[in-house]
Amino acid sequence: MDxxxxxxxxxxxxxxxxxxxxxxxxxxxxxxxxxxxxxxxxYRNVFHAFITIGKVDGLAxxxxxxxxxxxxxxxxxxxxxxxxxxxxxxxxxxxxxxxLSPVRSAAAGALAGVMGAYLGSPIYMVKTHLxxxxxxxxxxxxxxxxxxxxxxxxxxxxxxxxRGALGGLPRVIVGSATQLCTFSxxxxxxxxxxxxxxxxxxxxxxxxxxxxxAVVLAMTPFDVVSTRLYNQPTDxxxxxxxxxxLLDALLQTARIEGIWGMYKGIGASYFRLGPxxxxxxFFWDQLRTLYYVYxx
Numbered sequence: 135m136d137x138x139x140x141x142x143x144x145x146x147x148x149x150x151x152x153x154x155x156x157x158x159x160x161x162x163x164x165x166x167x168x169x170x171x172x173x174x175x176x177y178r179n180v181f182h183a184f185i186t187i188g189k190v191d192g193l194a195x196x197x198x199x200x201x202x203x204x205x206x207x208x209x210x211x212x213x214x215x216x217x218x219x220x221x222x223x224x225x226x227x228x229x230x231x232x233x234l235s236p237v238r239s240a241a242a243g244a245l246a247g248v249m250g251a252y253l254g255s256p257i258y259m260v261k262t263h264l265x266x267x268x269x270x271x272x273x274x275x276x277x278x279x280x281x282x283x284x285x286x287x288x289x290x291x292x293x294x295x296x297r298g299a300l301g302g303l304p305r306v307i308v309g310s311a312t313q314l315c316t317f318s319x320x321x322x323x324x325x326x327x328x329x330x331x332x333x334x335x336x337x338x339x340x341x342x343x344x345x346x347x348a349v350v351l352a353m354t355p356f357d358v359v360s361t362r363l364y365n366q367p368t369d370x371x372x373x374x375x376x377x378x379x380l381l382d383a384l385l386q387t388a389r390i391e392g393i394w395g396m397y398k399g400i401g402a403s404y405f406r407l408g409p410x411x412x413x414x415x416f417f418w419d420q421l422r423t424l425y426y427v428y429x430x
Contacts, residue, residue, distance in 0.1 A: 139421040140219065141212030147413035148207045153196035154406030155203065157183040159265040161399035162361045163275030167376065167390050176272040180401045190269050199264035206257040207414075210306075213250035215418050218242055218314050227318065234322045240315040247310025248303055255299035256283055262364040276367045290372035297372055301363040301380040305356035312352045317345040317415050338419040339412065346411035350404045355396040357403060359383040 157180055165173045177183035187195050221227055221242045229235050251258075263278040287295050321341035330336045363383055366376040377383040387395045 137212045137216030139425060140215030140418055141208035143215070143417035143421055144207035144211030144414045145204050146417050147410045148200075148203050150413060151406050151410040152200050152203050153184070154180075154402055154409070155261075156187065156196055156198050156265045158357075158399045158402035158406050159262060159361055159365075160187070160268065160274050161402050162358045163266055163365060164398065165391065165395075166275055166362060167386060169390055170392065170394075176274060180405055183402065186272055187268070190272050195268070198267065199261040202257045202261040202264065206254045206261060209257065210250035210254040211414060213253065214243075214246045214310060215314075215414075217246040217249065219418075219422065221246075222318070234318055236315055236319055239318050240311040243314030244307045244311040246314075247306040251303060251306035251310075252296075252299055255302060256286075256295040258302065259295075259298055259364045260286075262361055266365050275362070275365050278365075290368075294372040297368070297374070298360070298363040301377075301383065302360040304380060305353055305360040308356055309349050309353035313345050313349045313411060313415075316348045317341045317411075320344045321419075333423065335416070335420060338416050342412040342415040342419075343408075345415060346404070346408035349411055350400065350407050353407070354400050354403050355384070358396055358398055359387065362387070 157177070161177050161180075161183060164175065164177055177186060184196070227234060227238045227242055260283060266275050267277060268274070283295065290297070318341075321337055324330065324337050324340055325332075330340075359380060363374065363377055363380065366374045368374055377386065384396075391398075
């Protein structure tokens with residue numbers, strides 16, 4: 135039941151935040167491996183990107199990739215939050231004195247994130263391709279005339295379906311460890327200080343808000359690189375033509391675009407990850423509370 139509640143919570147958040155994911159993806163691909171000032175900026179900021187996409191591609195384009203996004207969120211977060219919830223309920227995250235261990239919490243979050251992200255990697259790749267698709271006048275990054283998962287598998291084999299998966303794992307390891315560790319630690323701290331009444335939804339909300347800020351700061355460089363690894367063009371064998379792997383992508387981006395290139399789309403990332411973190415963790419916590427109340 136923990137896995138089902140976790141997946142539903144993530145899907146609920148995704149419905150609200152998918153337009154921000156579209157904007158974030160395009161801003162991260164804008165000016166890829168080009169020095170600042172040498173390319174045309176189709177998207178100047180988050181709000182300008184929303185207006186531009188809505189005007190040129192149509193309002194429906196702001197929900198591009200929604201189907202694979204929902205499927206990925208259900209699969210990845212169902213496994214991630216469900217596994218973490220079981221570890222928490224089993225007392226694996228607490229010390230002998232009963233206090234929450236940040237190290238155990240971070241390790242459990244990272245491990246749970248890796249399992250979910252690796253299994254959901256093919257779906258995330260398709261989502262990225264769909265969200266990058268745009269009209270020629272505002273297109274950024276490589277444009278796939280998209281193929282379905284079955285066609286990708288037929289053309290490149292099983293390995294092709296998991297292209298970019300290893301490069302995407304650090305993003306999830308850092309993001310998941312940071313998110314779940316800060317959420318649990320903040321929730322524990324707020325509860326101990328008795329800032330809000332016991333079992334109040336405000337405890338989960340405050341913890342999720344703190345967690346959202348921490349996740350964006352820690353994960354954005356890996357998120358930028360992950361998006362580019364998934365979206366890069368490939369040769370006939372399915373091998374990437376722009377990057378050899380995660381380290382090469384990090385080094386090329388930093389060398390050509392500078393340190394700020396690693397944080398492209400951070401505004402969109404916060405507007406997307408912040409609400410998504412808050413909503414998914416809040417929904418997750420409330421669903422678990424309701425489940426435990428009504429099954430006692």
